[in-house]
Amino acid sequence: MKVCKFGGSSLADAKQLTKVMDIVLSDPARRIVVVSAPGKRDKGDTKVTDLLIALAESALSGGDVEKPLAAVVARYASIAADLQLPDSIVSMIERDLRERLSSDRSNPGEFMDLLKAAGEDDNAKLVAEAFCARGVKARYASPRDTGMVLDGEFGNATLNPDSYRRLARALSDFEGIVVYPGFFGHTADGRVATFPRGGSDITGSILAAAVRADVYENFTDVDSVYPVDPRIVPEVKRGIDTMTYREMRELSYAGFGVFNDEAIFPAVQARIPINVRNTNHPSEPGTMIVQTRRVTPGTVTGIASEDGFCNIVVDKYCMNREIGFGRRLLQILENEGVAYEHMPSGVDSVSVVIHEKNFDAAKEKRVVQHIKRDLAPDAVVVQHGYAILMIVGEGMCFSAGMLAKATQSLASAGINLSMVNQGASEISVMLAIRAEYRATAVRALYNTFFGGC
Numbered sequence: 426m427k428v429c430k431f432g433g434s435s436l437a438d439a440k441q442l443t444k445v446m447d448i449v450l451s452d453p454a455r456r457i458v459v460v461s462a463p464g465k466r467d468k469g470d471t472k473v474t475d476l477l478i479a480l481a482e483s484a485l486s487g488g489d490v491e492k493p494l495a496a497v498v499a500r501y502a503s504i505a506a507d508l509q510l511p512d513s514i515v516s517m518i519e520r521d522l523r524e525r526l527s528s529d530r531s532n533p534g535e536f537m538d539l540l541k542a543a544g545e546d547d548n549a550k551l552v553a554e555a556f557c558a559r560g561v562k563a564r565y566a567s568p569r570d571t572g573m574v575l576d577g578e579f580g581n582a583t584l585n586p587d588s589y590r591r592l593a594r595a596l597s598d599f600e601g602i603v604v605y606p607g608f609f610g611h612t613a614d615g616r617v618a619t620f621p622r623g624g625s626d627i628t629g630s631i632l633a634a635a636v637r638a639d640v641y642e643n644f645t646d647v648d649s650v651y652p653v654d655p656r657i658v659p660e661v662k663r664g665i666d667t668m669t670y671r672e673m674r675e676l677s678y679a680g681f682g683v684f685n686d687e688a689i690f691p692a693v694q695a696r697i698p699i700n701v702r703n704t705n706h707p708s709e710p711g712t713m714i715v716q717t718r719r720v721t722p723g724t725v726t727g728i729a730s731e732d733g734f735c736n737i738v739v740d741k742y743c744m745n746r747e748i749g750f751g752r753r754l755l756q757i758l759e760n761e762g763v764a765y766e767h768m769p770s771g772v773d774s775v776s777v778v779i780h781e782k783n784f785d786a787a788k789e790k791r792v793v794q795h796i797k798r799d800l801a802p803d804a805v806v807v808q809h810g811y812a813i814l815m816i817v818g819e820g821m822c823f824s825a826g827m828l829a830k831a832t833q834s835l836a837s838a839g840i841n842l843s844m845v846n847q848g849a850s851e852i853s854v855m856l857a858i859r860a861e862y863r864a865t866a867v868r869a870l871y872n873t874f875f876g877g878c
């Protein structure tokens with residue numbers, strides 16, 4: 426059995442939805458179809474999820490809800506009209522949205538998730554209806570009835586692992602094609618909660634693991650995963666045929682947007698291969714993401730980059746002799762609820778690289794004060810405006826000179842390297858540079874490792 430997930434751009438209008446149905450019907454193994462909310466039809470368009478966020482924000486601030494509500498309903502109405510589906514599906518969607526709007530608003534995060542989840546939930550109902558209108562046996566499956574229970578915070582929920590058993594049992598009862606809404610589930614006490622943005626990938630991966638699918642097909646709008654961001658290197662032509670889970674994890678951690686990084690774990694745990702494919706070119710084989718692959722030594726699989734990082738630099742003479750220094754430094758960050766990304770160190774200095782989005786000015790002030798008070802450093806500074814570059818590849822293991830090539834490439838481009846970090850797994854090297862040189866650096870590294878491809 427195959428679980429396939431279709432992203433928002435694959436479901437943005439009736440033409441795209443028709444392609445989706447053709448793809449599903451072309452292979453009888455495609456039994457479970459996970460859907461996102463309708464996405465952008467063109468560059469200037471707005472995703473339904475973003476329209477729903479605007480609607481929820483307006484409701485929470487006591488503003489007008491009719492106009493943003495009409496904008497959401499209009500998206501479904503135009504798909505339904507183009508597919509000649511009965512009006513009842515659009516009235517049902519409008520009723521559902523009004524009911525969600527009339528629910529309790531005392532917890533804004535909960536209210537927001539209830540509205541956001543409507544994008545996928547109503548779309549799954551519409552897609553199931555569209556299959557039925559083609560005479561295909563298909564059914565909408567509800568996350569509540571099938572036992573998709575989530576823990577954690579609204580907008581950032583995680584799966585309760587007991588859900589796998591329940592989902593496997595519930596989905597085995599369905600006949601025909603199951604259309605399942607991505608992105609959300611319910612807390613143990615029945616409240617709607619969503620995964621982080623892009624979370625329909627996570628739903629697909631969970632269902633693939635639950636039913637022990639032969640493959641998890643993730644349909645999007647690119648022919649394959651590219652070794653570098655095509656917005657930075659538009660001339661990149663050749664996609665990646667096969668890559669390992671850990672390569673994908675490292676690359677999506679540092680800005681490879683094609684696949685949600687959290688979505689890898691359920692498939693990894695159940696050893697389900699992931700196939701990233703293009704709804705607009707279904708004959709293309711796409712990229713396979715698997716546990717192991719044949720590796721050519723000395724090769725790089727991909728180069729990712731992301732900005733928005735800062736760096737806390739702590740200097741203290743003879744730091745290396747002070748037992749517990751690192752633990753106490755990280756304890757200060759833990760007390761503030763700040764995760765750290767990397768921690769390159771020297772003999773008398775240590776840097777802690779942090780995502781700026783998790784580190785506002787008030788937190789920064791408190792962290793610096795505590796470092797001064799608890800660690801008595803010679804100096805502590807917070808440097809902003811860094812980007813990280815990740816060079817990733819199983820082929821980098823045990824291959825001499827990979828880092829030398831990377832640093833030479835940046836040196837030739839006149840870019841100063843601020844930090845370097847390579848884990849013991851040897852499948853990735855993290856380089857930190859000033860954010861303004863990110864695009865130049867990525868292009869230089871691409872030419873060095875993929876020149877001519």
Ligand code: ASP
Nearest residue numbers: 461474608622623624625
């Ligand atoms: N619709 C949600 C979003 O835009 C989830 C998804 O598409 O995966 O983030």
